[in-house]
Structure formats: structure tokens, C-alpha cells
Amino acid sequence: MDLMQLGFGEQLVLLLAYCYILFKLLNTYIAIVLLVGTFTGIYLYLKNQSEYWKRHGIDGPEGNILFGHNLELRKGMGVVDTEWTKKYGKVFGTLIFGQQDLVVSDLEIMRHVLAKDFSNFTNRRRQLGLKAPEDSNQLGAKLLTVLEDEHWKNVRNTITPAFTTGKIKNMVPIFNDTLKIFGEVISNYAKSGAPMDLKEVCGGFAMDVIAKSAFGMDVDAQRDSSSPFIKYAKEIFNITLANPKLIFVMLFPKTIQRLEKMLKFQFLFAEGEKFFKDVLRAMIAERQQNPKKVNPDFLQLLINAISEQVEKSDVDKDIIHEEISSGKRVKLTELEMMSQSFLFLLAGYETTATTLHFALYLLALHPEIQDRVADEINTVVGEANEISYDHIGKLTYLEQVINETLRMFSPAPRIDRTCTKDTTVNGMTIPKGCIVSVPVWVIHYDPEIYPDPQKFDPERFSPEEKASRDPLAYLPFGYGPRNCIGMRFAQLELRMALAYLLKNFKFTPCEQTEKMPIKLNLVGLTKPASPILLTVEKRNE
Numbered sequence: 392m393d394l395m396q397l398g399f400g401e402q403l404v405l406l407l408a409y410c411y412i413l414f415k416l417l418n419t420y421i422a423i424v425l426l427v428g429t430f431t432g433i434y435l436y437l438k439n440q441s442e443y444w445k446r447h448g449i450d451g452p453e454g455n456i457l458f459g460h461n462l463e464l465r466k467g468m469g470v471v472d473t474e475w476t477k478k479y480g481k482v483f484g485t486l487i488f489g490q491q492d493l494v495v496s497d498l499e500i501m502r503h504v505l506a507k508d509f510s511n512f513t514n515r516r517r518q519l520g521l522k523a524p525e526d527s528n529q530l531g532a533k534l535l536t537v538l539e540d541e542h543w544k545n546v547r548n549t550i551t552p553a554f555t556t557g558k559i560k561n562m563v564p565i566f567n568d569t570l571k572i573f574g575e576v577i578s579n580y581a582k583s584g585a586p587m588d589l590k591e592v593c594g595g596f597a598m599d600v601i602a603k604s605a606f607g608m609d610v611d612a613q614r615d616s617s618s619p620f621i622k623y624a625k626e627i628f629n630i631t632l633a634n635p636k637l638i639f640v641m642l643f644p645k646t647i648q649r650l651e652k653m654l655k656f657q658f659l660f661a662e663g664e665k666f667f668k669d670v671l672r673a674m675i676a677e678r679q680q681n682p683k684k685v686n687p688d689f690l691q692l693l694i695n696a697i698s699e700q701v702e703k704s705d706v707d708k709d710i711i712h713e714e715i716s717s718g719k720r721v722k723l724t725e726l727e728m729m730s731q732s733f734l735f736l737l738a739g740y741e742t743t744a745t746t747l748h749f750a751l752y753l754l755a756l757h758p759e760i761q762d763r764v765a766d767e768i769n770t771v772v773g774e775a776n777e778i779s780y781d782h783i784g785k786l787t788y789l790e791q792v793i794n795e796t797l798r799m800f801s802p803a804p805r806i807d808r809t810c811t812k813d814t815t816v817n818g819m820t821i822p823k824g825c826i827v828s829v830p831v832w833v834i835h836y837d838p839e840i841y842p843d844p845q846k847f848d849p850e851r852f853s854p855e856e857k858a859s860r861d862p863l864a865y866l867p868f869g870y871g872p873r874n875c876i877g878m879r880f881a882q883l884e885l886r887m888a889l890a891y892l893l894k895n896f897k898f899t900p901c902e903q904t905e906k907m908p909i910k911l912n913l914v915g916l917t918k919p920a921s922p923i924l925l926t927v928e929k930r931n932e
């Protein structure tokens with residue numbers, strides 16, 4: 392048994408049991424001697440761990456001998472990464488969740504870790520306790536985000552055709568149907584003049600899109616929040632690090648996993664998991680019985696996965712890397728299929744909803760930029776009732792606005808990879824077994840890359856500015872073969888939603904709207920510390 396694979400709670404219980412047995416079985420003096428020896432051993436081990444980076448000639452913050460740098464994480468990843476980078480530079484070592492963690496914002500080293508030496512850095516950090524074991528039948532065991540090595544490559548290669556531009560283009564009707572309801576909801580706020588909670592309205596829209604595209608379901612989250620789909624999805628998204636059950640799982644991961652297997656139960660999200668599995672099973676069965684019915688959504692694309700080919704004209708280098716196309720196309724098991732649909736909800740709901748609401752917030756605070764986007768939309772879309780895929784390609788200033796929003800409020804403040812082989816880059820050796828973390832937040836606010844970084848300035852993403860910058864300097868969707876597979880889908884959803892909203896409405900700050908710089912909560916995904924409220928009026932009335 393690898394003791395380091397145990398949670399902190401389990402290690403403590405083992406230590407107490409060991410002390411008890413020593414004093415029960417042995418003479419007190421011998422027990423004390425053994426105990427002192429054990430504690431000295433543990434102390435030396437922990438000291439050795441905390442001096443790991445010093446031995447590798449890499450500087451870094453002094454860590455707590457017992458907790459490493461975990462305690463600092465309460466401030467939020469973006470905040471601590473900024474403080475540490477200012478003090479220790481672009482490469483420094485930390486110890487997080489018992490793992491040696493090298494934090495790198497040097498673009499050249501990042502290029503090797505995320506792309507050039509990808510085969511040595513294929514996997515993400517293992518989330519102790521939060522990853523269901525591979526042999527379990529929980530949805531969490533087969534999520535693309537946690538799969539490793541060949542298994543990851545094969546599943547990613549198999550589902551990639553679902554995310555190419557050609558396939559996503561067919562989902563425009565899903566967006567347009569959902570946007571009509573979004574329009575009704577916002578119109579009601581415009582009529583009443585009441586401030587609206589941006590996250591609530593954008594969240595309803597994003598939930599409807601993902602329910603329809605990944606589960607094939609109309610849940611109408613925008614007008615009716617009583618459906619079980621919304622109840623269980625919210626249960627997942629509202630879980631915080633203060634949740635007692637989650638703390639218990641993190642302290643006793645192996646014990647919980649053993650008990651779950653032996654007693655055939657699930658400790659976290661049991662009801663929700665059963666609900667999503669039942670829904671997906673029923674949907675998959677229905678579609679398999681009606682193979683001729685056309686469904687332009689992810690669920691159908693996953694069902695078809697093995698037979699779907701990437702057409703030559705549809706090769707999208709952002710999501711089809713050579714590394715991935717060398718993987719096999721595999722027939723997904725039912726669990727693998729259901730896990731990916733579930734993952735699209737996990738990965739695609741909160742990220743898109745928060746980006747949309749931050750974009751509207753920034754535009755409300757910058758009316759001149761909002762008017763410029765609205766003018767562009769009027770010119771391109773004119774009197775057309777619906778936004779089409781062709782319109783989207785022509786809304787270039789809107790694209791700049793979205794890019795700048797994602798620079799300032801990247802939903803993921805950090806991405807990471809596990810190093811599986813000693814790798815030397817620019818004379819520095821990254822040791823096998825450590826985690827390499829890329830502090831996206833720090834890079835997006837680096838004044839040498841983005842002068843006056845607190846300023847909302849979509850001109851930073853004009854074609855000339857973009858071309859003059861290293862692509863590694865902009866990472867809202869990560870980078871390399873393991874980047875966000877849903878990037879094209881998210882970009883289209885954001886552009887469609889903003890084009891529709893800004894064509895029809897004007898957003899303005901109200902008394903309760905917080906001024907910039909807004910207080911953020913950077914623990915987990917980026918979000919505002921308090922809800923953002925805005926008022927809205929109809930355009931052209």
C-alpha cells in the first residue's frame with residue numbers, strides 16, 4: 392500500500408492506530424523509543440519533501456512542513472500565483488496536495504510541456520479522492536478530463552469529429568431556439584426596469600443549450616427552474632470546498648472508495664448520478680431504436696462516434712493535433728458515452744455562463760464599446776430575424792470583445808500536466824513525477840505582454856496585435872493536444888448569444904453594479920464575489 396496515496400485523515404488514523412498498538416503490545420520504554428523513531432522518520436520525510444525543489448536548484452516559497460502550500464490556496468489560485476511569480480519569477484517550486492508542483496509562466500518552457508514534449512506530459516494532476524477508480528461504473532471514472540495515456544488518446548480521437556466546425560455549424564438551430572426564450576426573459580426585465588442578476592439569466596441560457604446539445608433534452612431552465620435536471624445540475628455546481636461530505640471524501644478517499652465498492656453505494660451525488668444515467672440511458676436507447684431520425688447534437692455524434700470521420704475540409708488544427716490522430720478510433724462503451732455527455736455539462740455550463748455574464752458586465756461599463764459592437768451587428772445581420780453561421784464569421788469586433796473578456800476573466804486560472812519522464816528544457820530538468828502548473832491568470836495580466844492589463848481593451852485582439860503575440864500568451868482554452876475540445880462550440884455559443892442580445896438590447900450599470908476592479912472569488916473557477924446586477928432596455932424602441 393502506498394501511504395502517500397492515502398488521504399490526510401487516513402494517514403492520521405493509521406498513525407493513531409500504530410501508536411495504540413505500540414503501547415498495547417510493547418513495554419512502554421520500547422514503545423516510546425519506537426514512537427520517537429517513527430516521528431523522526433516522518434519529520435525527515437516531510438522535511439525532505441519540503442526541500443525537494445531546493446535540491447533541484449529551483450527557488451520557491453517556504454512551505455508549511457505539514458501542509459505544504461495548501462493553506463495559501465484559500466486566497467485563490469490567481470492571487471497566490473501572482474504573489475509568488477512577483478517574488479520568485481517565471482519558474483518556481485511548490486508542494487500542493489502532497490505533490491511537487493512546478494509553476495511555470497515562461498512561454499518557451501510552457502511550449503515544451505503543453506505541446507513539443509507532450510508525450511511526457513499527457514495527463515492532468517490526479518485529484519485524490521475526487522477521481523472514481525477506472526474499474527468503477529461511476530460517470531466520474533470515464534470523463535475525458537481524467538482519462539490517461541492511450542485510453543485518453545483513443546477516446547479523444549474518437550469523439551473529436553463531434554467538435555469540428557463542420558459538425559458544430561449544424562447546431563446553430565439549437566442556439567437560435569434557445570435564444571428566442573433568452574430574448575423573452577430579458578424583455579421582461581426591460582419592461583419592468585428591474586435590475587437582473589446576470590449570472591442567473593446567463594446560467595439559464597447556458598443550461599438550456601447544454602441540456603439540448605449533450606442530453607437531447609428540452610429542460611427550459613430559463614423559465615422554469617423546477618425540473619429535476621436543474622435541481623441535480625445545481626447540486627453539482629453549488630458544491631463548495633466547505634461541504635462536509637466533500638471534506639470527508641478528501642480526507643478519507645481510499646476508505647470511501649473501498650466502502651463504495653463493497654457495499655455498492657455512492658457517497659457523493661448518488662441521486663444526481665442516478666438521474667443523469669437514467670436520462671442518458673433512455674435517450675440513447677430511443678435513438679438506437681430510431682436510427683433514421685436526424686439529431687444534430689453531441690449525444691447523437693457520440694452514438695455515431697466510431698462511424699464519424701473527420702472530413703478533409705473540416706480539419707481544425709485547434710482541436711485535431713497530430714498527437715491525437717495517432718490514437719485509435721474505438722467503439723465507446725455505454726458508460727464512456729454517458730460520461731462524456733455528463734462531462735459536457737460539467738465543463739461547458741459554468742464556463743460559458745460566466746464568460747457571457749462577464750462580457751455583458753464589461754460592455755455595460757464601456758458603453759462606447761457596446762455601441763460599436765451593436766453597430767457591427769446591425770451592419771452584418773441587418774433585418775434578419777435569426778443569426779446565421781455566416782453572420783458569425785463576419786462579426787470580427789465581437790470576437791475581439793469575447794477574446795478580451797476571456798483574457799480578463801479566464802474561467803480556469805490555472806491548467807496543469809503531470810510529468811511522466813525526466814525532461815530537460817532550456818538547460819532545466821523537469822523531474823519525473825512532478826506536476827507542471829501553468830498560471831494562466833498571471834500570464835493574462837503580465838504587463839509585458841498586455842500593457843495596462845486591468846484595462847478592458849478589445850484592440851489587443853485586432854488581427855495585427857494578435858499576430859504579433861506568442862500564441863502561448865493567451866490560454867483561456869489551454870493549449871496543445873489536451874486543450875479544450877469544446878472551444879469551437881463555446882466560441883460559437885458566446886458569439887451567437889452576444890450577437891442576439893446586443894442586436895436587441897442595451898445593457899447599463901445600475902446603482903448596485905460594482906465598479907472595476909470587481910472583487911473576484913478565485914477558488915475553483917473564476918467568479919465574482921457577489922452577483923453582478925445590470926439594467927436593460929430594448930434597442931430601437
Ligand code: HEM
Pocket residue numbers: 535536537547734735738739740742743746801802803806807866867868869870871872873874875876877878880881
Ligand atoms: C468559455 C467556455 C470554456 C472555457 C473557457 C473552457 C476552458 C477549458 C480549459 C482551460 C480546459 C483545460 C485545457 C488544458 O488543460 O489545456 C478545458 C478542457 C476541456 N473542456 Fe472546456 N472550456 C469551455 C467550454 C467547454 C464546452 C462548452 C465543452 C463541451 C461541450 C468543454 C469541454 C471540455 C473538455 C471535454 C475538456 C477536457 C479535454 C481533454 O482532457 O482532452 N469545454 N476547457
